[in-house]
Amino acid sequence: MPLAIDPAILGQEFDRAAHEPVTAEELISFASALRETQARYLEPGPDLVAHPTYCVRFKGQKFFPDTLPESLRFRMSFDAGKDIALGTPIRPGDVITVVSTLHEVYEKTGRTGSMVFVVVRFTMENQRGETVAVVDNRFMYKGLEA
Amino acid sequence: MRPFDEVLEGDELEPAAFLHAKEQVRSYARASGIYFPRFTDDEGARREGLPGMITPGNMSMGLIATYLERWSGAGTLRRLGTTFRGLLLPDRTVRICGVVTQRDEAARTVEVDVWIENDDGERSVIGTATLELG
Numbered sequence: 187m188p189l190a191i192d193p194a195i196l197g198q199e200f201d202r203a204a205h206e207p208v209t210a211e212e213l214i215s216f217a218s219a220l221r222e223t224q225a226r227y228l229e230p231g232p233d234l235v236a237h238p239t240y241c242v243r244f245k246g247q248k249f250f251p252d253t254l255p256e257s258l259r260f261r262m263s264f265d266a267g268k269d270i271a272l273g274t275p276i277r278p279g280d281v282i283t284v285v286s287t288l289h290e291v292y293e294k295t296g297r298t299g300s301m302v303f304v305v306v307r308f309t310m311e312n313q314r315g316e317t318v319a320v321v322d323n324r325f326m327y328k329g330l331e332a
Numbered sequence: 333m334r335p336f337d338e339v340l341e342g343d344e345l346e347p348a349a350f351l352h353a354k355e356q357v358r359s360y361a362r363a364s365g366i367y368f369p370r371f372t373d374d375e376g377a378r379r380e381g382l383p384g385m386i387t388p389g390n391m392s393m394g395l396i397a398t399y400l401e402r403w404s405g406a407g408t409l410r411r412l413g414t415t416f417r418g419l420l421l422p423d424r425t426v427r428i429c430g431v432v433t434q435r436d437e438a439a440r441t442v443e444v445d446v447w448i449e450n451d452d453g454e455r456s457v458i459g460t461a462t463l464e465l466g
Contacts, residue, residue, distance in 0.1 A: 212363070219360035220394040221350070224406040238401070238409045239394040243364050265389050267459075269413035324415075 190255065191291050200251035201286040205244055208236065210278040216240055236276035241310055241319035242268065246286035250306065254288065258304060258327060266303060266326040273317040281313040289322055302327045333405035333466035336440040345403050345430035345444070352387070354422045360391045387420035392457040396446050399428040404463040410441065414459035425451055433460075440465055 210230050217227035217237040227237045250259055276282065289307035293300060308321045361371040366388060369376025374384040393414050401409055420426070427449050434443040441464045448457040 215359075215363040216394075219356065219363045220391070220398045221356070222398050224401065226406040235407075237394065238397045239390065239412070242390045242393065265416055267389070267413070267415040268393060269411070270393070271411050272409060275407070 192253065195251055195253045195288055196290065197287050198251070199285055199287055200253075201246035201248045202283065203244075203246045203286075204281060204283045206281075208276060208278055208280045208282065210234055213237070213240065213276075213278060216243070234278060238272055239270065240276055241270060241272070241282075241321055244282050244284050244308065244310055246284050246308065248286065250304070251288050254304070258291075258302070261327060263304070263325040263327050266324040268324065269322040271320045273319055274312065276312070276318050280318070282318060283311050285309045285311075299328065333408060334403065336435070336442070336465035339432055339435065339442055339465060341432055341435055343432040345399075345432075345446075347427045347429045348399050348402070349425060349427045352420070352422050352424055352426045354385055357385060357387055357391065357422045360388065360394070364388070364390065366390075383419070383421065385422055387422055389414070389416045389457070392416070392420055392448055393459070396428060396448065396457070396459060396461070400430065400444065400446060400461050400463060403430070404442075404465060408463045408465060409461060410464050411462040412459060413461075414457055416457055418454065418456040420448060420450075420456040430461075 213234060213236045214228055220237060222228060222237060226233060226235055287307045290305040292303050304325045306323045310319045312318050358372050361367045370380050370382055370386055371388055377385050393412060397409055397412060430444045430446040432442050433445050441462050444461045444463060446459050446461055447455045449455045
């Protein structure tokens, strides 16, 4: 484990945030901006659902847990990518709650040197307790020494 | 929904080529609540050390999802993983491409490798997706 990360902080909830109810207008604007043409994502009415990547709009109130080493918390990172697992579709009126956990921290060595990756997981549920998405956010730090 | 039985490993999805317009990026930034200079204004982006306006990584994911479901059918995307390898600058023609890499008979899902490339063939975003077919 790089940078003396305490394994006990992995998987621990460090933030929980509930968002305002989703509106049909927001869903339609979002889908339109992504060149969508499918009625399911664009037409107002009882069948309207969110574009599959709408879930990335939701975040927690903190990026990282307070227990993350300072060398990571106060240093610039790069957005390395995301992994989304989709569940129940999001619909107008849904209230989404995001639970944040530190999922993984790992090192890689590439052509440009060593890199540390921090993965923050957002688990998202609607007001019925149904999982709408799990999003793993990967942040990359360059040039850190273990 | 695309029938599972009509899809083979190695099948290439028809690429989608389009002008990735600045106004589209601004629309996305507005709709996502991330209307920041780096995504909306060249001068503002340069003040942050960027070459000009850039595309949010989330927007790249979204464009990929739209592309995939145009092939497989609305509501078929189950998982999408992406790696952001470089900046996707707007006001350029981009292509989104995909190829089927695996079929799961039991789940009736396919795995697809997908990417966004510019006119020089450089891939700014790469990813893999799982789609559940009919």
